[in-house]
């Protein structure tokens with residue numbers, strides 16, 4: 277385990293098994309159709325690539341980058357940093373996200389993407405912290421429900437660190453207090 281972690285919440289094996297199951301479910305639900313996966317950068321990268329590898333239907337991938345976070349704190353104001361390259365009108369769109377916390381990012385994305393008239397629009401999130409919700413969001417696919425803890429790994433970061441860990445872990449308070457940053 278990484279020295280800055282207090283505990284491993286979800287092991288690599290558990291992540292891989294759950295992602296395989298999610299990919300099978302999505303493949304079944306969208307059978308005979310092409311699904312456009314909209315990855316929310318950067319947290320989605322490991323989850324999206326593992327999910328994509330296991331998909332058994334036609335897929336199309338695009339990305340968005342939005343921001344509301346600084347360190348462990350949400351600023352509450354969501355902004356688009358990078359928009360989709362493709363037109364999603366008439367498409368079956370599945371948003372792929374690392375974690376839904378307050379729900380503010382997701383509700384912004386749902387509102388934003390639905391104005392482009394996709395055929396369908398659903399959410400697939402690896403992690404869900406339902407106790408932190410500030411606004412209701414309809415999530416179709418959830419990997420794991422987790423408690424109100426700041427987690428890192430498998431794409432999730434703290435100041436851009438720890439995304440490379442193959443598991444999900446809980447940061448030590450001391451690591452947060454240090455306010456460490458990547459690549460100084």
Ligand code: IMP
Nearest residue numbers: 319376377378379380381426427432433
């Ligand atoms: P929300 O808008 O509060 O739902 O937050 C969504 C975004 O905040 C996620 O896509 C993550 O990028 C980030 N985030 C929320 N909770 C955590 C966490 O525990 N660890 C790392 N990033 C998080």
Ligand code: MG
Nearest residue numbers: 316319374375
């Ligand atoms: Mg995210």
